[in-house]
Amino acid sequence: MKIIESPLPGWAWDLIEAVERGERKPDLVRLIDWRTRRNAKYDRWIRQAKAGDFNGTHPEIAVHAIESWENRKASRNLSSSGRAYRDWWRPSGTITVTAGTEVLDQRMVLLHEIAHLLTPMLSQHDLAWRRVAARLYSKYGGPEVVAWAIEHERKPLLINLLRRQHPDLAAPF
Ligand SMILES: [Zn+2]
Numbered sequence: 001m002k003i004i005e006s007p008l009p010g011w012a013w014d015l016i017e018a019v020e021r022g023e024r025k026p027d028l029v030r031l032i033d034w035r036t037r038r039n040a041k042y043d044r045w046i047r048q049a050k051a052g053d054f055n056g057t058h059p060e061i062a063v064h065a066i067e068s069w070e071n072r073k074a075s076r077n078l079s080s081s082g083r084a085y086r087d088w089w090r091p092s093g094t095i096t097v098t099a100g101t102e103v104l105d106q107r108m109v110l111l112h113e114i115a116h117l118l119t120p121m122l123s124q125h126d127l128a129w130r131r132v133a134a135r136l137y138s139k140y141g142g143p144e145v146v147a148w149a150i151e152h153e154r155k156p157l158l159i160n161l162l163r164r165q166h167p168d169l170a171a172p173f
Pocket of ligand 1 (some may be wrong): 021112124125
């Protein structure tokens, strides 16, 4: 790994190094842009409501609204998203991650994007990518990431593959 655009958690640095070493691809990830997900609009609404800016709303309703905004913010901030790039105008091996609050999800998303760097970009989430992703989740993420992916990856064909490879981790239907 060459360049880091933003503060990267130590475990993420270690994980990338482990994959680069294990896959014998020392320069696989050249640039990583790591951001933290924030749903600023909820903070703003909560702040305004707490400041008494109820717009004529009954205070009890405002308290209820604050609670529901806090819950919504927490659930929306939980998951991470990412992208991998190999475009000509960006350094090859660029990954951007918008990190949510759940670390297992961050690990899964980082490995998901690294799997894109190891397979042809145009292949998207085809069989070649799914095989690599399943292998990375298992080899570098470990059983916790595999179990998390079975429950949370929004890729049914990858989930099927993981279930077949890890019948012990797949929750019963
Ligand atoms: Zn993807």
